[in-house]
Amino acid sequence: MKRLLLCALALVWIAAAGLALAEQRFPPPDFDGGHQIPLTATPSPRPLGLAWMDVAVLGGSLALASYFVVRLRSRRAVFWLSLFSLAYFGFYRKGCVCSIGSIQNLALAMFDATYQLPLTVAFFFLAPLVVALFAGRTFCAAVCPHGALQDLALLKPIKVPGWLEHGLSVLPFIYLGIGAALAATGSTFLICRYDPFVPLFRRSGSLTMLALGLGFVALAVFVGRPYCRFLCPYGALLRLAGSLSKWRVRITPDACTQCRLCEDSCPYGAIRKPAVYSPDASTLGEDRRRLGRYVVLLPALVLVCAWLGSQLSAPASRLHPTVNLAEKLALTKLQPGTPTARPSSSVPTPESLALGRAEDNPKELLESALAIRRRFNTAGWVFGGWVGLVIGVKLISLSMRSARTDYEPDRGACLACARCFLSCPNEHVRLGRLTGAGAAASPVAIAQPMVPGS
Secondary structure, three states: OHHHHHHHHHHHHHHHHHHHHHOOOOOOOOOOOOOOOOOOOOOOOOOHHHHHHHHHHHHHHHHHHHHHHHHHOOHHHHHHHHHHHHHHHHHHOOOOOOOOOHHHHHHHHHHOOOOOOOHHHHHHHHHHHHHHHHHOOHHHHHOOHHHHHHHHHOOOOOOOOHHHHHHHOOHHHHHHHHHHHHHHOOOOOHHHHOOOOHHHHHOOOOHHHHHHHHHHHHHHOOOOOHHHHHOOHHHHHHHHHHOOOOOOOOOOOOOOOOOOOOOOOOOOOOEEOOEOOOOOHHHHHHHHHHHHHHHHHHHHHHHHHHHHHHHOHHHHHOOOHHHHHHHHHHHOOOOOOOOOOOOOOOOOOHHHHHHHHHHHOHHHHHHHHHHHHHHHHHHHHHHHHHHHHHHHHHHHHHHOOOOEOOOEEOOOOOOOOOHHHHHOHHHHHHOOOOOOOOOOOOOOOOOOOOOOOO
């Protein structure tokens, strides 16, 4: 009965994707008279009913992904759901709205009382995080179109050295802070503006951004999900939520037999090997002293980085259009009391028009610019402190030692892709492919394709 229900849900999902994609299958009309279709930077506003349909699809996809990973343990089901997500949230919805970009909407709503956060955007932000607290990063496994595109490109995965993995793992948290700070000050939605995959989904954009997206896809052929692991700001939040998940992804459905067949099955470096930590008295003392030093230095590191962030607030504030315009207006003043130098060109430019309007009420413009700079100063302190906290916590985590008896995925780093399941002989026993009491302990390697599963 469960299989029939899952098949029915899958058919409904595929049919919805087909209907969604069918909406775009006809080319636009070709008008006479040299009419050119205008290019838009973002999709047109979504009607409210269709926006809530997106919410329903996201909720259903998260539920299915969690069931496929935690209960059904099927790589094949995860693969097909990820293809649907790529078609629907990627190419049909053109990557908007997405959970990654919703970080900026939330940050702007928290610091700008005039901005109202849409409930649909709030759901896109909260739902994957809530699911991650219970079932791990199943959003990354089969719902995020960015991850699905990279996962589809993976052919020859190579292992990233541990030292490089640890170093790059702090970048998503720093990028999260930058994107949230710029959005909170009303400067720009940096994460959306420089999203490498949205131009590919929309099949339009600057040559630079299209090349960046293709570059990430090409890198994903060899490095498993480079954007997800080393840059995605929402992935940083999911990593924190996933590390607290109630039900974690397990390689084996039963007890681990230490056969080591799963050791290199994860292309994302998330499997942790068994580790026995039994130091002698001198080693234990040194480890404790090092950990104590990092804990004591953490507040000082946060304060120093916060001060450095405040020093960068003035140049960073020029990213805001109001501050930028105020500075340009000040530069046009050759001497105190002289009129503003207007451009002599007969064809006005957007910059000249903006400067002309600013001349009518320069006092209001300067007051707005000063208020924005004060907001940037606050954001600089917060962002700097956040960077110091990220670096300090990373140093503390590297100095801590833990004992493990089994091969198991790291809760925060695991993307719940279900690839490692078929590397375990116990999984094949569960599926009825191996029989006998000693089958699970057999050291024979089981070579399986990347996609097939139960």
